[in-house]
Amino acid sequence: MxxxxxxxxxxxxxxxxxxxxxxxxxxxxRNSTASVNEEEEIDPYTRxxxxxxxxxxxxxxxxxxxxxxxxxxxxxxxMRFRDGLFLCGNFISTVGVDFRTKVVSVDNTKVKLQIxxxxxxxxxxxxxxxxxxxxxxxxLLYDVTNKTSFxxxxxxxxxxxxxxxxxxxIMLLGNKADCGSERAVKREEGERLAREYSxxxxxxxxxxxxxxxxxxxxxxxxxxxxQNGQRDCNKFNVQDYVREQTQKxxxxxxxx
Amino acid sequence: MSSNVELEPGVTPExxxxxxxxxxxLGQMGSSLEEIKSASAVSQSQESNESNSHYDEFDESPxxxxxxxxxxxxxxxxxxxxxxxxxxxxxSLAGKPIYSRHGNEDKLAWLFxxxxxxxxxxxxxxxxxxxxxxxxxxxxxxxxxxxxxxxVSKTQDCIYQLISQLNYVFNQITSMLTLTRLNRIxxxxxxxxxxxxxxxxxxxxxxxxxxxxxxPSFFLGAVQxxxxxxSIRDSISSTIVSACSKIKNLVFAILLADNKLITLVRxxxxxxxxxxxxxxxxxxxxxxxxxxxxSWTPLCLPHxxxxxxxxxxxxxxxxxxxxxxxxxxxxRDIFFTLSEAKQRIVEKLRRGNCLxxxxxxxxxxxxxxxxxxxxxLRHYLYKCKSTAQxxxxxxxxxxxxxxxxxxxxxxxxxxxxxxxxxxxxLLFERSSDEVILAWDTxxxxxxxxxxxxxxxxxxxxxxxxxxxxxxxxxxxLFHLTSPTFLK
Numbered sequence: 043m044x045x046x047x048x049x050x051x052x053x054x055x056x057x058x059x060x061x062x063x064x065x066x067x068x069x070x071x072r073n074s075t076a077s078v079n080e081e082e083e084i085d086p087y088t089r090x091x092x093x094x095x096x097x098x099x100x101x102x103x104x105x106x107x108x109x110x111x112x113x114x115x116x117x118x119x120x121m122r123f124r125d126g127l128f129l130c131g132n133f134i135s136t137v138g139v140d141f142r143t144k145v146v147s148v149d150n151t152k153v154k155l156q157i158x159x160x161x162x163x164x165x166x167x168x169x170x171x172x173x174x175x176x177x178x179x180x181x182l183l184y185d186v187t188n189k190t191s192f193x194x195x196x197x198x199x200x201x202x203x204x205x206x207x208x209x210x211x212i213m214l215l216g217n218k219a220d221c222g223s224e225r226a227v228k229r230e231e232g233e234r235l236a237r238e239y240s241x242x243x244x245x246x247x248x249x250x251x252x253x254x255x256x257x258x259x260x261x262x263x264x265x266x267x268x269q270n271g272q273r274d275c276n277k278f279n280v281q282d283y284v285r286e287q288t289q290k291x292x293x294x295x296x297x298x
Numbered sequence: 299m300s301s302n303v304e305l306e307p308g309v310t311p312e313x314x315x316x317x318x319x320x321x322x323x324l325g326q327m328g329s330s331l332e333e334i335k336s337a338s339a340v341s342q343s344q345e346s347n348e349s350n351s352h353y354d355e356f357d358e359s360p361x362x363x364x365x366x367x368x369x370x371x372x373x374x375x376x377x378x379x380x381x382x383x384x385x386x387x388x389x390s391l392a393g394k395p396i397y398s399r400h401g402n403e404d405k406l407a408w409l410f411x412x413x414x415x416x417x418x419x420x421x422x423x424x425x426x427x428x429x430x431x432x433x434x435x436x437x438x439x440x441x442x443x444x445x446x447x448x449x450v451s452k453t454q455d456c457i458y459q460l461i462s463q464l465n466y467v468f469n470q471i472t473s474m475l476t477l478t479r480l481n482r483i484x485x486x487x488x489x490x491x492x493x494x495x496x497x498x499x500x501x502x503x504x505x506x507x508x509x510x511x512x513x514p515s516f517f518l519g520a521v522q523x524x525x526x527x528x529s530i531r532d533s534i535s536s537t538i539v540s541a542c543s544k545i546k547n548l549v550f551a552i553l554l555a556d557n558k559l560i561t562l563v564r565x566x567x568x569x570x571x572x573x574x575x576x577x578x579x580x581x582x583x584x585x586x587x588x589x590x591x592x593s594w595t596p597l598c599l600p601h602x603x604x605x606x607x608x609x610x611x612x613x614x615x616x617x618x619x620x621x622x623x624x625x626x627x628x629x630r631d632i633f634f635t636l637s638e639a640k641q642r643i644v645e646k647l648r649r650g651n652c653l654x655x656x657x658x659x660x661x662x663x664x665x666x667x668x669x670x671x672x673x674x675l676r677h678y679l680y681k682c683k684s685t686a687q688x689x690x691x692x693x694x695x696x697x698x699x700x701x702x703x704x705x706x707x708x709x710x711x712x713x714x715x716x717x718x719x720x721x722x723x724l725l726f727e728r729s730s731d732e733v734i735l736a737w738d739t740x741x742x743x744x745x746x747x748x749x750x751x752x753x754x755x756x757x758x759x760x761x762x763x764x765x766x767x768x769x770x771x772x773x774x775l776f777h778l779t780s781p782t783f784l785k
Contacts, residue, residue: 112497117587134586135498138595141633159591165475165495169596169609172631
């Protein structure tokens with residue numbers, strides 16, 4: 043019995059590895075070959091994640107998680123994105139994880155974003171970890187007026203590496219960019235860190251709305267290209283895209 | 299007064315709420331998350347370190363801050379702080395500040411040091427400090443390992459009520475971390491700064507303290523239900539039961555609105571303690587973030603099981619019906635299952651016009667005494683002991699603008715009935731402002747405020763009339779059934 047189950051486990055692990063390799067290859071040529079059979083052996087998490095990507099109500103359904111220290115503005119970014127509102131003054135503290143959805147359209151494709159807004163506090167980590175594995179994209183926030191929140195980004199990236207899927211899209215966001223003189227983290231510092239970990243980066247402001255839409259649309263776009271793989275997907279790169287877009291249109295006329 | 303009390307409105311053979319007068323015993327319910335998990339044959343190894351911590355020595359000396367009263371502004375601030383009527387402090391056994399109701403804990407480090415010294419000094423003689431009375435100020439100490447809770451009060455609140463308040467604060471902290479984790483933290487590091495784990499919880503505690511001072515439910519140890527026709531309440535309950543019939547390990551489903559309970563569905567064998575329900579009410583009221591989304595949150599109910607978390611799917615029914623639904627389970631990762639169940643519940647409730655009924659009840663408010671035909675009554679509280687539920691009418695003048703005064707009247711009356719030295723069965727007290735009658739029977743407690751000029755005989759006949767009125771309406775005012783999930 044023991045021997046048997048052990049054997050089975052080994053087989054499963056190896057099949058999973060093979061699949062992972064295959065997925066990577068597939069990205070460039072998925073359109074032509076339907077590799078359904080192989081996929082059945084993927085572990086349940088990966089399968090669920092893949093299935094959800096092909097949600098039928100919309101063309102694509104992707105799961106986005108907002109991460110970062112408590113008080114960096116995760117909920118505010120989300121409120122700005124979803125409802126176009128900015129909640130000034132009162133501090134709303136998230137309890138556990140909050141779940142919201144919004145549909146955006148990317149090049150005539152409807153993309154449904156399922157957004158997990160997590161509580162930054164340490165005591166909620168065990169709950170949030172459970173949902174890392176499902177995520178297709180992670181928006182990792184720090185507060186440009188709060189150096190500690192920036193210093194903790196490395197720890198967050200460590201957690202991400204431990205709990206999230208390898209191919210997850212990560213975007214680093216320096217929030218509260220409207221702060222003016224209170225700034226404690228330079229834009230270049232954020233850029234440098236992002237380069238070091240090769241993740242996309244931009245500065246945002248939930249208050250002015252700067253780059254908020256762009257952050258979500260960029261991950262949606264990236265995942266859409268990965269999903270379809272029709273156009274040469276190597277050509278699309280979030281980091282380049284973000285760079286282009288942020289240079290094109292700078293902060294809308296809004297400050298104070 | 300005639301003591302024939304066969305009339306006990308709101309009595310029901312079974313209640314989903316535990317009824318108990320002794321509030322402070324943790325773990326008395328003996329329900330356990332483990333039991334629920336194992337009962338449904340889900341064997342998951344879960345940590346359950348129950349070892350108790352021992353603190354005999356405190357080598358850590360509290361770091362005193364210099365109190366240089368350098369500026370007038372500081373002094374003003376200090377005076378204002380010192381004049382607050384009620385202070386609550388939480389510290390670790392090692393004297394580390396954790397929470398202060400007013401002011402900044404860091405600036406008060408010296409004071410926490412004094413408190414810790416007092417506690418440990420008395421402890422060194424194998425004794426335990428409970429309270430100090432100094433003029434009109436009372437200092438209450440409650441040592442609940444691994445924390446020390448202190449209340450300093452200039453209000454007329456009795457010691458029992460202050461202790462109960464401190465217990466609530468302790469339970470609020472436990473509900474965020476679990477007692478097991480709390481103990482483990484301090485076993486590993488006696489001088490741990492718990493604020494690290496409690497960031498954000500201070501607002502919950504603030505709210506809880508304000509809440510507990512203004513709501514009769516806290517000192518009564520009961521909850522109020524939203525008035526609803528029986529048929530509606532039953533159909534809400536059965537909707538929840540049927541929508542969740544296939545979900546394993548769902549322990550409680552709680553629907554509440556405006557600080558009132560609409561329904562409570564529970565797993566067979568398990569009951570909810572009113573004090574746990576108060577923590578849930580507090581969480582829902584104090585958390586703005588729950589309003590616009592579905593949340594998934596860990597929550598420990600200290601009276602239910604202080605050692606582990608339940609996981610809650612928390613959401614408001616819909617934009618047009620601000621009732622909050624909590625589905626509490628022992629499973630950590632069934633958010634989507636519960637999310638779908640919630641959708642089913644809302645759809646079915648909408649079709650059955652239940653959402654509308656809830657809204658109507660929310661908008662209509664309760665009757666005032668005068669509306670119900672009791673012109674000589676100003677306000678009353680009726681608590682049914684066996685169901686741990688109570689009813690109160692809407693506020694009417696002169697208390698609309700001075701609710702605090704009304705609550706204080708009730709608290710004092712409650713204290714007279716429940717003080718340990720000389721508890722009363724019946725209290726009738728006349729002052730120039732009002733007459734208060736408080737009556738404690740086997741089945742219920744009744745507190746009534748009359749107009750000041752009412753004579754005794756008509757007061758007594760009004761009591762009977764009122765009990766009859768409540769009896770007639772009991773099905774609307776109370777949650778008389780105790781629905782359970784299908785096994």
